[in-house]
Amino acid sequence: MRKLLLCAFLLLFGLPAQAQQVNIYCQSSAGPPQIWAPCTSGNPLSISGSFSATVTFPTFNAAFPATGIAMGFSQGGNLVAATGTAGNLNVNCQVGCAGGTFNNNADAVATSATNGQAAAWLYGWNGAAWDRLQVDASKFLKVADASITTTNADLGPPGATACATDTGSCSLNALIQRLNQNLTTLNTSVNASVAAGTNLIGKVGIDQTTPGTTNAVSISQINAATALAGNGATGTGSLRVTIASDNSAVAGMGVGATGSAPPANAVYMGANASGVTGGKLAGLIQCDSHVFKHITSATDTLAVQGVASQTIYICGATGNAAGTATWFLENTASANANCSSSNTQITGVATEAANTRSGFYNPLWGGLKNTSGNGLCINSTGTGGVDVDIWYTQF
Numbered sequence: 348m349r350k351l352l353l354c355a356f357l358l359l360f361g362l363p364a365q366a367q368q369v370n371i372y373c374q375s376s377a378g379p380p381q382i383w384a385p386c387t388s389g390n391p392l393s394i395s396g397s398f399s400a401t402v403t404f405p406t407f408n409a410a411f412p413a414t415g416i417a418m419g420f421s422q423g424g425n426l427v428a429a430t431g432t433a434g435n436l437n438v439n440c441q442v443g444c445a446g447g448t449f450n451n452n453a454d455a456v457a458t459s460a461t462n463g464q465a466a467a468w469l470y471g472w473n474g475a476a477w478d479r480l481q482v483d484a485s486k487f488l489k490v491a492d493a494s495i496t497t498t499n500a501d502l503g504p505p506g507a508t509a510c511a512t513d514t515g516s517c518s519l520n521a522l523i524q525r526l527n528q529n530l531t532t533l534n535t536s537v538n539a540s541v542a543a544g545t546n547l548i549g550k551v552g553i554d555q556t557t558p559g560t561t562n563a564v565s566i567s568q569i570n571a572a573t574a575l576a577g578n579g580a581t582g583t584g585s586l587r588v589t590i591a592s593d594n595s596a597v598a599g600m601g602v603g604a605t606g607s608a609p610p611a612n613a614v615y616m617g618a619n620a621s622g623v624t625g626g627k628l629a630g631l632i633q634c635d636s637h638v639f640k641h642i643t644s645a646t647d648t649l650a651v652q653g654v655a656s657q658t659i660y661i662c663g664a665t666g667n668a669a670g671t672a673t674w675f676l677e678n679t680a681s682a683n684a685n686c687s688s689s690n691t692q693i694t695g696v697a698t699e700a701a702n703t704r705s706g707f708y709n710p711l712w713g714g715l716k717n718t719s720g721n722g723l724c725i726n727s728t729g730t731g732g733v734d735v736d737i738w739y740t741q742f
Contacts, residue, residue, distance in 0.1 A: 632712035634662030634738045645728040650737050653682035653722035661715040663738040665706030668699030672729025678717040679724045686724040
């Protein structure tokens with residue numbers, strides 16, 4: 348029997364492979380008689396005795412052995428080889444594990460076949476254990492502070508009674524209630540009608556930042572009529588102005604106290620003058636200049652030299668003669684310092700006897716004048732000297 352087993356062992360492990368077929372038989376019945384039949388799963392080969400074999404395992408970090416034991420996995424009922432890269436086992440993470448392509452480029456990312464599946468919860472430490480963070484119905488993170496309650500001394504409970512004073516030491520809610528009361532009172536006061544009678548609204552001021560601009564006041568109506576402005580006749584919209592009977596002298600109106608220096612300003616005086624039907628207002632002209640001429644020979648004597656664009660207004664002229672003489676005033680047609688130009692008589696002839704006097708005088712101009720830009724001369728005749736005085740103004 349042992350010989351048979353040895354022969355079988357040698358056939359399996361010890362003999363080199365040959366191009367021949369070997370049929371192994373196993374004892375199927377111990378008999379008698381003994382029966383041998385081909386070895387099968389129902390008629391297995393019985394092996395007894397002892398034998399040994401040496402298995403060599405590769406050393407870590409040593410070169411990979413040329414021979415070894417293959418590793419495989421079941422796939423679809425078939426054995427497939429396991430593969431690796433750089434000493435790492437290749438794992439397909441698309442099936443059966445988390446991994447795949449990760450998307451973080453937008454919100455509401457659609458589910459993808461290549462996305463890995465994972466679930467995560469955010470936790471917070473409550474001092475004793477870890478609890479999940481929560482959100483409210485609007486998806487805002489819930490935040491709670493155990494130190495803030497409905498009776499917190501600083502905030503005060505909701506609906507707290509208003510603080511008794513504006514500066515009282517009260518909770519925030521109580522001060523807010525006080526503020527709401529003040530706003531309500533202010534709103535009521537602003538919208539209320541102004542009280543009639545002697546009650547004061549308060550001080551009203553005018554912005555004086557830029558005089559003439561920020562303090563400008565525009566009057567819309569006077570006596571229920573549009574205020575009058577500018578030149579024109581007065582009317583209902585004109586403001587009445589009254590000057591007190593004992594008012595101090597107003598220099599700007601040309602009024603001064605008796606015995607005082609003349610005021611800085613004056614009132615222009617006028618009178619009805621000729622020129623249009625019914626007359627026209629014209630300013631009064633005062634003769635404030637005087638010239639005296641002592642004439643000793645019969646000739647034309649220059650009294651006032653002409654000035655371009657100016658007229659000589661004459662208010663008076665008188666003459667005294669030492670003997671028989673005549674004299675009159677005349678316009679000389681130039682601004683020369685003589686009477687050599689064309690001369691025109693502008694007054695009547697005064698005939699003088701010896702030691703007599705004739706002429707006229709008025710402090711205000713009465714209409715006698717020469718031609719603008721011309722001079723004023725005296726024409727005289729006689730046997731003695733003639734003294735002539737002339738009162739005039741020139742402008």
